[in-house]
Amino acid sequence: MEFIDMHCDSLTVLLLTDREKADLNHAKSTMVDFERMKKGGQTAQFFAVFLPAPGMLEPFHIPAISDEEYIQTLRGYLLKNVEAHPDLIQMAYTGEDILTNRSQGKMSAVLTMEDGRAAAGDLENIKRFHKMGFRAISLTWNMPNCFGAPNSSDPEIMSQGLTEFGRDAVAYMQELGILVDVSHLSEGGFYDVAGICKKPFIATHSNSFTLCPHPRNLTDEQIRALGNAGGMTGLNFGPEFLNPDIHCKDSTALQIAKHARHIADVGGVDCVGIGSDFDGIKGNLEISDCTKLGLLEDALKKEGFSSDELEKIFYKNVIRVMKDTLR
Numbered sequence: 001m002e003f004i005d006m007h008c009d010s011l012t013v014l015l016l017t018d019r020e021k022a023d024l025n026h027a028k029s030t031m032v033d034f035e036r037m038k039k040g041g042q043t044a045q046f047f048a049v050f051l052p053a054p055g056m057l058e059p060f061h062i063p064a065i066s067d068e069e070y071i072q073t074l075r076g077y078l079l080k081n082v083e084a085h086p087d088l089i090q091m092a093y094t095g096e097d098i099l100t101n102r103s104q105g106k107m108s109a110v111l112t113m114e115d116g117r118a119a120a121g122d123l124e125n126i127k128r129f130h131k132m133g134f135r136a137i138s139l140t141w142n143m144p145n146c147f148g149a150p151n152s153s154d155p156e157i158m159s160q161g162l163t164e165f166g167r168d169a170v171a172y173m174q175e176l177g178i179l180v181d182v183s184h185l186s187e188g189g190f191y192d193v194a195g196i197c198k199k200p201f202i203a204t205h206s207n208s209f210t211l212c213p214h215p216r217n218l219t220d221e222q223i224r225a226l227g228n229a230g231g232m233t234g235l236n237f238g239p240e241f242l243n244p245d246i247h248c249k250d251s252t253a254l255q256i257a258k259h260a261r262h263i264a265d266v267g268g269v270d271c272v273g274i275g276s277d278f279d280g281i282k283g284n285l286e287i288s289d290c291t292k293l294g295l296l297e298d299a300l301k302k303e304g305f306s307s308d309e310l311e312k313i314f315y316k317n318v319i320r321v322m323k324d325t326l327r
Contacts, residue, residue, distance in 0.1 A: 001041065001293065001297045001311075001314050002041050002042065002314065003040075003041065003042055003314040003315055004042075004044040004045070004046075004314070004315040004319070005032075005042065005275065005276050005290065006205065006273055006274060006318060007046055007114075007183070007204040007234055007236075007275040007278075008045060008046070008279050009048055009050050009114075009279040010024065010027070010033070011024075011049060011074040012050045012052070012074065012280075013027075013030045013279045014029070014074075015057075016062070019062075022080070022081070023081070024077065024078070024081035031276075031278035031288065031289040032045060032279060034085055034089055034107070036289055037107055037290050038088065040292070040293055042107055043108065044092060044107060044108035044110060045290075046112045046275075047110065047111060048113065048138075049070075049071055049075060049112070049113050049134075050114040050280070051067055051070065051071075051113070051114065051115040053141070067117065067118040071113070075132060075133070078091075088106060089107040089108065089109055090106050090107075090108060090109070091108070091109050091110075091111070092108035092109065092110050093110075093133060093135055094322060094323070094326045095319040095321075098319060098322070099319065110135055111132075111134050112134060112138075112181070112204070113129065113136070114138040114184075115145065116137045116138065116140065116145060117143075119146055119165075120146060123165075126169055126173060126178070127172075129178070130178055134178060135177070135322075136178065136179035136180075136181050136204060137173065137179070137180070138182075138184055138185075139166065139181065139182065139189065139193075141184050144157075146163060146169075147163060147169060147170075147185075148166045148186060148189040148192070149185075149186040149188065149189060150186060151186055151215040152215055153215050157186060158188065159186070159187065160186050160188045160189070161186070161188040161191070161192040162188075162189050162193070166189070166192070167192060170193055170196045170197065171196055174196075174197055174199050174325070178326075179326065180193055180197060180201040181201075182201060182202070183203045183204050183216065184216065187222070190218075190225075191225070194229060197231075200230035200321045201229060202226075202234075202321060203231075203233040203275075204233075205234045205236040205275030205276070206233050206234070206236060206241070207233075207259045207263075208220075208223065208259045208262045209222075211242075211244070211259055211262055212242055212246060213246065214240055214246045216236075218233060223267040223271065224266060227268045227270065227271035230321070232271045232318070233271060233272070233273065234274050234276075235259055235272065235274050236276070236277045237276045237277060237278070238277050238283065239251040239283040239284070239285075249283040250283065250284045251283050252299075253295040253296045254299045256296055256299065257300045257302065258303065260300060261304070261305075264309070269305070269309045269312055269313065270312060270317055270320075271317070272312070272317065273313060273317045274296075274314065276290070293314075
């Protein structure tokens with residue numbers, strides 16, 4: 001089954017482990033590379049530029065780097081690797097681009113950003129990110145920023161909504177054609193987004209809170225709101241987002257499929273996709289890289305999904321949302 005994955009952190013891993021070569025075609029340190037994408041039958045990968053928290057790079061002996069230089073560096077890794085393998089993969093900026101590349105036997109790479117803090121409260125930066133090719137932005141990571149508050153186990157933080165800039169920025173992102181990503185966002189921020197967006201919005205890598213009570217996951221009410229907006233969430237393969245015990249280290253295809261079943265039952269199968277979080281997760285991973293999605297296909301069949309529903313989950317829902325949102 002061909003598939004589109006809405007989130008991986010492979011560009012960050014290249015910076016940490018292979019910043020001299022930054023080879024994404026046959027990388028040894030990442031869970032995702034072009035060769036394995038091709039082997040796994042992948043249609044497209046959303047490659048995130050994740051903005052690390054202060055001090056996160058120090059253990060890797062990486063000199064202090066500004067957000068702007070960091071963004072340009074990781075974006076450069078992706079563009080350089082795609083340009084080096086034009087017969088294998090191309091950049092995609094719309095759903096139509098993915099379909100065109102697919103018709104030519106090529107995979108697609110979509111550039112995204114995780115943590116919108118680099119917008120720095122200025123809509124001109126949002127416009128600049130769009131011109132740079134970014135087509136999805138996770139509004140927050142796990143700390144507050146100019147958009148608003150992050151997910152949190154603290155109810156007071158979790159209830160906080162978007163800032164005034166955040167509200168303006170979400171509307172502007174939809175106007176420009178940037179997917180609004182609510183993974184990592186507070187619940188209050190989520191509902192602000194739902195109230196502002198006139199086009200679908202997404203959670204690139206979030207599961208069901210009912211099945212796993214991690215604050216990053218979506219409640220049934222949020223899943224219904226997402227589905228009603230025509231949006232979708234990507235199934236996260238990380239064990240802390242799958243298990244009733246968030247400290248469990250096991251991640252299996254069956255667990256992922258059970259989240260898919262619940263989300264589809266609550267919000268409709270049109271709001272289910274894949275957002276593996278490869279290279280951002282650890283543990284005992286049954287699906288440990290991008291060649292093993294066949295295991296998920298088998299597990300989803302056991303959960304009663306039809307062939308048409310599997311195609312929606314694996315790639316058609318993403319293309320629909322991109323067509324409805326990007327230009």
